[in-house]
Amino acid sequence: MIRLTNVDKVYPTRSGPVRILREVNLTINPGERVGILGRNGAGKSTLIRLVSGAELPTSGHVERHMSVSWPLAFGGAFQGSLTGLDNLRFICRIYGTNPDDKIAFVQEFSELGIYLREPVKSYSSGMRARLAFAISMVIEFDCFLIDEIIAVGDARFHEKCNYELFAKRGDRAMIIVSHDSGYIREHCTRAAVLAAGELHHFDNTEDAFAFYHEEAMLAA
Amino acid sequence: MHANSESIGMPLAQSWRIQRRVIWALFLREILTRYGRHNIGFLWLFAEPMLFTVAVTALWTATKAVHGSSLPIAAFAVTGYSSVLLWRNMPSRCIKALEPNLSLLYHRNVRPFDIYIARLMLEASGATISFVVLVLFFHFLGWVDFPEDFLQVAAAWCMLAWFGASIALFFGALSESYESIEKLWHPTSYILFPLSGAAFLVDALPAEAQHYVLMLPMVHGVEFLREGYFGSKIVAHYDIAYMALLNTIFTLLGLAQVRKVSRAVVPE
Numbered sequence: 001m002i003r004l005t006n007v008d009k010v011y012p013t014r015s016g017p018v019r020i021l022r023e024v025n026l027t028i029n030p031g032e033r034v035g036i037l038g039r040n041g042a043g044k045s046t047l048i049r050l051v052s053g054a055e056l057p058t059s060g061h062v063e064r065h066m067s068v069s070w071p072l073a074f075g076g077a078f079q080g081s082l083t084g085l086d087n088l089r090f091i092c093r094i095y096g097t098n099p100d101d102k103i104a105f106v107q108e109f110s111e112l113g114i115y116l117r118e119p120v121k122s123y124s125s126g127m128r129a130r131l132a133f134a135i136s137m138v139i140e141f142d143c144f145l146i147d148e149i150i151a152v153g154d155a156r157f158h159e160k161c162n163y164e165l166f167a168k169r170g171d172r173a174m175i176i177v178s179h180d181s182g183y184i185r186e187h188c189t190r191a192a193v194l195a196a197g198e199l200h201h202f203d204n205t206e207d208a209f210a211f212y213h214e215e216a217m218l219a220a
Numbered sequence: 221m222h223a224n225s226e227s228i229g230m231p232l233a234q235s236w237r238i239q240r241r242v243i244w245a246l247f248l249r250e251i252l253t254r255y256g257r258h259n260i261g262f263l264w265l266f267a268e269p270m271l272f273t274v275a276v277t278a279l280w281t282a283t284k285a286v287h288g289s290s291l292p293i294a295a296f297a298v299t300g301y302s303s304v305l306l307w308r309n310m311p312s313r314c315i316k317a318l319e320p321n322l323s324l325l326y327h328r329n330v331r332p333f334d335i336y337i338a339r340l341m342l343e344a345s346g347a348t349i350s351f352v353v354l355v356l357f358f359h360f361l362g363w364v365d366f367p368e369d370f371l372q373v374a375a376a377w378c379m380l381a382w383f384g385a386s387i388a389l390f391f392g393a394l395s396e397s398y399e400s401i402e403k404l405w406h407p408t409s410y411i412l413f414p415l416s417g418a419a420f421l422v423d424a425l426p427a428e429a430q431h432y433v434l435m436l437p438m439v440h441g442v443e444f445l446r447e448g449y450f451g452s453k454i455v456a457h458y459d460i461a462y463m464a465l466l467n468t469i470f471t472l473l474g475l476a477q478v479r480k481v482s483r484a485v486v487p488e
Contacts, residue, residue, distance in 0.1 A: 011486075053328035054487045070326045078323060081253050093245035094327055096238075 002028040002051060002068060002143060002173075007060035009046055020046050022197040023060075030066060030142060033174040035184035035205060037212045038194035039219065044177045045071070047194065048145050051175060066142035066173070073132070073147040080121035084112055084131045087120060088138065095139045102138045109160070110134040130157065137164050143173035181209060242329050246338035253320075254342075265342065269305045269350035276301045280419075291450060294363040299449055300418035302351040303442045306377070307384030307416075308409050309347065313339045314392030315402050318481070322488035332482045336392055340385045348377070372448025379460065380441040382467045389474030393481045417442035422457040430457060437466040 009021040020043040028034060028051075038044045048071045049055040050062060078087050088106055092099035107116055110130040112123075120128065144165070165174075166187055178184055184191055184205060191208035193200045195215045202208035255264045277297035284293070314336050324330045358364040367373045395401035413419075417439035422430050433439055440458040447456035 012484075049326075049487065052326070054326050055485075056483050068328075070328065079249065079253065082249065086249070086252055090245055090249050091327075093248070094242055094329060096241055 001030065001063075001065045002026075003061075003063045003065075004051065004057075005061045005063075007050060007057045007062065009043070009050060009055075010058040019197055021050070021057075021194075021199075024197075024199045026051075026192070026199060026201075028143060028173050028175060030173055031171055032190070033176065033188045035188035035191035035208070036175060036177045036194060037184065037191055037208055038177075039216060042194040043197060044194055045147055047199070048147050048175065048177055052145050067140075069136070069139070069141040069144045071145045071147045072136045078120055078128075078132065078135075081119055083119055084110070084116040084123075087131070088135050091135055092138065097139055099138075106131070106134040106138060109137070109164075126154075133161055133164075141172065143175070144169065146174060146176045146178075148178055185209075238329050239334065242331075242334045243338050243341070246324075246330070246334055247341055250338050250342050265346040266349035266353060269302070269309075269347050270354055272305060273298060273301045273350060273354055291453060292363060294358055295365070295450070298351070298354050298358060298364065299446055300442060302347060302354065303377075303380050303438070303445060304413055304416055304418045305350070306344070306347040306380050307387070307438050307441075308413070310340055310343045310381075310384035310388035311391045311405060312409065313343055314388040315395040315405055317392055318396055318485060322485075325485060325487035332393070332396075332485055333478050336389055336478065340388060343384070343388075344381050347381075351377070367449040368451030369448040373445055376441055376445030376448055379444065379463055379467070380438060383437055383441060383463065383470070386467050386470035386474050389478055390470050393474060393477035396481045396485070397477075412436070412438075415439075421446070421454055423455040434459070437463045 004024055004026040007021060007024040007026075008019065010017045010019045012018075024047065026034075026047075036044050036047060046055070050057055052068055052071050053062065053064065054070065079090070082090070084106075085103070088102065089099045092102060107113075110116065110127075110133075112127060112131060115123065115127060116131075120131065123131065146165070174187070176184060176188055188205055190201075190203055191205040192202065193208055193212045193215065195212075200208075200211060202211065251262045251265065255262045260267060277294050280297050281293045317335055317339055318325075318332055321330075321335050324335070325332070355364060355366070359366060391401055391405060395405075415433060415436060417433070417436075422433060422439060422443055425433060434457060440460060440463040443456040443458040444460060444463075446454060447458070
């Protein structure tokens with residue numbers, strides 16, 4: 001289980017502190033898949049980073065009683081001057097996994113061929129996305145945090161990703177941030193909406209979408 | 221059981237295991253990003269400080285540098301300049317160290333402290349290997365004798381490394397909040413080099429100057445090291461308790477600042 005209790009996040013800016021999240025409460029049970037909706041800049045990625053532990057809340061508590069992935073997104077969490085293979089080895093070392101039996105999977109899934117041994121900064125964004133996703137699937141977690149992961153790539157690649165995530169890891173908990181309503185409808189058991197720093201919970205995704213659209217209209 | 225299950229109140233042994241794993245991963249990554257796989261690769265780790273020391277030794281020999289003792293210049297330079305490289309490069313590498321590593325902070329177990337420690341370990345190993353190899357090499361050439369007291373040299377080396385690490389943590393973490401630290405460190409380290417005891421023996425200075433120069437903690441370390449190395453041939457002036465006190469103060473300030481940065485840092 002993951003539990004956020006009264007989490008606040010404040011960022012300092014030149015015009016003074018800005019509160020991105022206020023009094024956020026969220027509980028994720030094993031196997032639950034929760035979608036997070038919100039307009040650009042609503043704090044969705046901040047929320048994901050707080051859940052992952054990459055950032056600490058200004059106040060409140062984050063408890064993790066199951067293993068939680070880093071925020072899986074296309075691009076981030078890699079070192080450009082290193083090769084794809086070095087990045088794979090680095091991630092495996094950090095999470096205490098042996099990289100040797102993972103190389104074949106990453107090579108096959110990412111379809112990078114000889115480029116796996118070239119620096120990541122020479123990759124196209126599509127290649128980067130394939131590497132990022134392949135490496136993300138190398139470490140097993142009880143809960144995956146997914147931040148706009150289907151933004152890049154062609155349909156066939158999406159299909160491969162979806163198979164890895166939702167077919168092979170269908171029993172895991174997930175928090176999914178996406179603008180794609182179809183994606184959230186299809187894969188989430190419930191959804192929550194971030195608006196003005198507050199997280200509104202809904203038992204089913206349709207209610208969440210209704211609220212989200214209404215809120216978006218009001219803001220427009 | 222999946223990798224890295226974690227909750228509040230994780231046993232200390234497990235935290236320690238994760239920390240060691242992360243620091244080792246960062247250490248290897250740091251070697252790769254800094255030295256790459258081209259030409260001699262990671263050998264640059266100690267080839268670079270060795271070249272520095274050899275160049276300074278050559279320069280001081282050529283100019284017959286006055287250092288106020290009858291010690292051979294090579295012996296003087298290798299003990300003095302190696303010490304400077306040890307404590308001076310650590311802050312240089314830790315200042316603004318987080319920026320190129322921000323993307324790694326997406327991984328919960330990678331904290332700013334680990335990034336600093338990995339860089340400190342790398343600097344310390346480079347300077348140490350360079351020092352040892354040069355002493356062996358100069359000994360082989362017949363330019364220097366081995367230390368009279370190995371243990372004291374090792375202890376002095378550790379004191380200097382501790383000093384370097386403590387100011388590196390402090391200035392490194394401070395540079396994340398105050399950009400001017402980066403600008404100020406260069407002139408400061410430049411001025412500190414001639415004052416650090418690398419190029420003179422405290423005993424050769426006038427009493428008045430001794431008093432001032434002994435305010436600098438690294439001077440005590442270098443004097444202690446030289447006494448261990450040359451023993452009876454020189455008169456050393458040092459107060460290791462004073463150096464340890466300042467090291468402790470900088471370490472505590474440094475850890476506090478790192479903690480502050482860790483709470484505020486935003487992965488990229």
